[in-house]
Amino acid sequence: MKEDNTRRLGLIGSGFMGKTHTFGFATASRVFDMPFSIELDCIADATPELAQKARRLLGFKRAVGDWRDLINDPQIDIVDITAPNAFHKDMALAAIAAGKHVYCEKPLATTVGDATEMANAAQAAQVITQVGFNYLANPMLVLARDMIAAGELGEIRSYRGIHAEDYMADEKNPWTWRHDPIGGGALADLGSHALATAEFLLGPIERVLGDCATHISERPGPDGASRTIDVDDVGRAFLRFANGASGSIEANWLATGRKMQHEFEIYGSQGSLAFSQERFNELQYYTNLDRPGQRGYRTLVAGPEHEPYGRFCVAPGHQLGFNDLKAIEIFGFAEAIAGLRPEPFNFQAGLRVQALVEAILHSVTEQTWMVSKP
């Protein structure tokens, strides 16, 4: 450990998520009592020029045109990977080999084999890892998880999860790597969020049976010529949880009108919960313990009693934003690095989600229930 109480961050990639992560680190440093200060040290992008531009924009000190230089730099303590999914494996393995802690955007990898290799390497090297699932740091989701764990809903019986957006609904939207059969499709892209939330709340999913549908069979390719689409536009799965609950998820990127329909409903013998990321400062709660004639879904609203909301604002009802969720996620990662708590969204958790996605895809081909073995 260095003498100073600073960790130096190396960020790879400067797109949507690169920017969001940078905001997150900055906000986390302001809002929380971080166990160490984080220096936005070095940024890597595809070329030196792009990296320099991103450096200025995002406020890093140094820039490199080759991510390997960043990873091999002994000054860097934490590597943050926001490059396209296909690069995650090589970058993460190199960073782990160099003894860095690694923060990697989801999905962890494009295959279970790769994800397994990454998770194993991280475990062997005893570095701290985190996969950025974005929504799980929300205090209202933590409240939901804690209520379930405390038995406030009774025995959990059924679960319904959705992640639907409409960013692929226009058939003129061109082919991208998200349409590549290797790691692409709505199930991999959005279903991974739905599965991560399901496991976060109810624990391990053991068996799955899937359904994938492609509704837009051609999109303009990079050269303008039409390109056949093989991946799912809508992915669905039936689920069985280790706790005995049954459930389902749907991933849909053709859901015209939906911008962030990351939703769930959970039914227990004693109560139920419902949530939508569209109004993520709220949680709907129903309990049979309320008096007959006065039962109904309550809208719980985020406030200081839902930690760490109070770090952002001392008054209830003011609302956290998406970037605030990222800051909470990063604070958790920092505390895990400092040894203050475990990191639940580590590469092992990312591997679990990857294995579930793959098991669902496999079950579609095989037309049979598959056991997910991460």
Next chain:
Amino acid sequence: MKEDNTRRLGLIGSGFMGKTHTFGFATASRVFDMPFSIELDCIADATPELAQKARRLLGFKRAVGDWRDLINDPQIDIVDITAPNAFHKDMALAAIAAGKHVYCEKPLATTVGDATEMANAAQAAQVITQVGFNYLANPMLVLARDMIAAGELGEIRSYRGIHAEDYMADEKNPWTWRHDPIGGGALADLGSHALATAEFLLGPIERVLGDCATHISERPGPDGASRTIDVDDVGRAFLRFANGASGSIEANWLATGRKMQHEFEIYGSQGSLAFSQERFNELQYYTNLDRPGQRGYRTLVAGPEHEPYGRFCVAPGHQLGFNDLKAIEIFGFAEAIAGLRPEPFNFQAGLRVQALVEAILHSVTEQTWMVSKP
């Protein structure tokens, strides 16, 4: 045809639905320009005493203790069957044989074989039949169907249907015929509604793959002793529609807190619709034709422009009730009897739903997609 312009109704059964039907006939007669007047003539129940009691309560003229007497009475024009599902077949076949028009509560029968026999008999006898699906007469559902048919959503891509309630959520609720493997289970009881709505809106469902889960494995039997439950508490299915859309439904009678979660979401290339029976005077509509920056789900509220709302109330926003929906359903049946329009919810439609339920159950056993052949 008789000389007078009256049709005489014979009602079998006087429970929840018997009462609701009676309200429906009475309200329809007040609200609509019916093609004939309906006389609440005769009611049949299990014993003469019960029938007499029901007669007084519901305002019929005559009562009989044997439903066969009602069906064989030449005075009766229309037979309305609200007896338990297991009796539907015998009653309906007898009524058809006697040349009566038949209004039968859903589900039409407990097996596809029975339903087929009933639908064929009705067709051969050229009597008018209707299965009471309750929710489909809603002007807002008719609006949804018409918007889809007119192409206002563009090409329909995906569908999500739910029918969830909590009336079986308490494990102390005793065993009833709804738990009988012959015709019982959440899928048959509630899923039939979800399937009927799906076909009403999007047309024929061609293939299904199901999932059934039993979460309460024992319930108190009629003798107080514990009785094993074999039917599904939660039934789910993936769907493929003839129009190319993919979809899913869920039927759930353990959904603690839900009283009438009959919901759907429909996504097209140009727009989408969302609906919940919990607020059935509303329909949510999103269209890409709205100006960028000003798009969003619109809450359409039932009013006189949504026929036949205006027959109940000349001012918008006043709200129809559940019993009003039944009156609209009955008005459609009466017009079909008078030859003024076809009856879309006839025994053939009921058979289609029955076949879908059975195909889903079959697909669960076989773990493979099933073609529904009604």
Next chain:
Amino acid sequence: MKEDNTRRLGLIGSGFMGKTHTFGFATASRVFDMPFSIELDCIADATPELAQKARRLLGFKRAVGDWRDLINDPQIDIVDITAPNAFHKDMALAAIAAGKHVYCEKPLATTVGDATEMANAAQAAQVITQVGFNYLANPMLVLARDMIAAGELGEIRSYRGIHAEDYMADEKNPWTWRHDPIGGGALADLGSHALATAEFLLGPIERVLGDCATHISERPGPDGASRTIDVDDVGRAFLRFANGASGSIEANWLATGRKMQHEFEIYGSQGSLAFSQERFNELQYYTNLDRPGQRGYRTLVAGPEHEPYGRFCVAPGHQLGFNDLKAIEIFGFAEAIAGLRPEPFNFQAGLRVQALVEAILHSVTEQTWMVSKP
């Protein structure tokens, strides 16, 4: 009292409310154990021809072209007045003089003087009277009133009531009697509902201070020529209740987009309630007695535990309609006639509302708080 257990109804007027009342009497007779049966006996309209037409449409036995004939008919037990407001006084006084029970659409009269005369006459004659306030029979409003009375909200501190619609928002809508300074204006038409609901829930309003605004100063007259509008399009008032609460109401008939925004919010020291007639089967309830971190507005949904919902439907969440509310109102009136309970919405209550409207209008002119003395 006659030997038979039947009361004969005479209805004056056959417009929106005449039809609604007829539905209400018919439904009440089906749904409730009425203390007597009601015969739709005679209907009066402006001419014999109109009356005959209405008779056929609404199912009455007899028709008269002069309402006096109806009132003087000894066969008639109950007179139901749905004629324009300006006629209420003469009709009601004649009916009371003839010993009839009187059901009168709101507002009771166009002036406090008239309303006082009517209320006094009814009291002296000891006939039962009812003013049709439409919304107050709703089980969810009765629940609200009972919760307040039982102290479940603690000490009531503030109230906000609204009745807004948009049926006058188009300036091309022609002048009608609703624009006549005698008894017209949004405050008289819609504010009377808001005031009736406020008093129903919280008890007497003692002092008021008003504000009236006319935003459409001309409308097409009956002859097509432009006609000046003097009455309020928006009427507002500050309120002081006898129980110490402060409050406000707004009446607005220019509220583009609102079809039935009859709303209230009530804040007590221990809890609060919120309601909108747009979703009148729901009541929002917040209580400080819920556990910290799990407090929030609960959506209570009408069900059999909210009497008399169960008379219409045995299952919760199915929803009552507007016409059902009218049937409940009529059932209460019938029980009051039979001496089984008092009638809270009698002419005295109608007079209170009339006096409040007049006091508010007076306070606008005088620019000072007015005491309402009915």
Next chain:
Amino acid sequence: MKEDNTRRLGLIGSGFMGKTHTFGFATASRVFDMPFSIELDCIADATPELAQKARRLLGFKRAVGDWRDLINDPQIDIVDITAPNAFHKDMALAAIAAGKHVYCEKPLATTVGDATEMANAAQAAQVITQVGFNYLANPMLVLARDMIAAGELGEIRSYRGIHAEDYMADEKNPWTWRHDPIGGGALADLGSHALATAEFLLGPIERVLGDCATHISERPGPDGASRTIDVDDVGRAFLRFANGASGSIEANWLATGRKMQHEFEIYGSQGSLAFSQERFNELQYYTNLDRPGQRGYRTLVAGPEHEPYGRFCVAPGHQLGFNDLKAIEIFGFAEAIAGLRPEPFNFQAGLRVQALVEAILHSVTEQTWMVSKP
């Protein structure tokens, strides 16, 4: 102007708003292309010790125990005042005299006289000023304002504004400076927000008539002894806008259950808008231009098309948080300092709100409409 492109911030106060401002400056610097960089230079608090503690917590470079030292420091370019209201005047006048730009928490002052003096001084010194109204920087409010200005609602006729919370609902909450008749009360504290929003959207309010009610007449004082409360718990006002619209506002700090009910409804001849800060990423919009039968309130959801949302997140529906609003507010202030745009929420705007609050209070005493003359 200094040679470097940096402005140095001096912050007075380190409570709720001091912290929120600091977050805002930091986030603004990350998210926006600021016209200059802002250095968190010096913080002042009541004692040197408190100031040092705040310095470490909030990340400033220097700390002083006397705010005069901060203001007189020539290094400081911008003074940010988050001290109690009673100090605003002296601090702001001193800062203006020293040629600093001033960012001051609302309310600007405790009297119109003081606010006038401050606004005049700022104008004379030609420094840029801003009053922190928190909610007005929201892209959805800017959208609302722009839609109104563009005539999309037609002629504006009525307005209803509310700001209700429950932080004073417990009568055991002790007396604070917010209960001091000089500048205290719900109207001054919360009504000032409601009035600022009303003027932001519809332009100048010309006349007011108010109503103030005190429902908790005693609270525990600092010494534990009971202390009489004279200020309003609920303040209401009728409004007349220069554009001809009529309206009302309510300020209520006893609204049990409400955490951030900053709401408005605006009715025009062609459309309407409704908004609640509880879901501030949404705006409800109704327009008569939609097709008959398909009209309804649309829920517009914040996205990149609502600038500057896209600076925070490139994808729609992800949601801004309260602290993000503060960053937008600060960005506007910075651009105003750089001469790139005017600052609409300057001391003059703060004075207008102060004058409206005072006019309402005056109208309560005088029981007559008051003209607001800032």
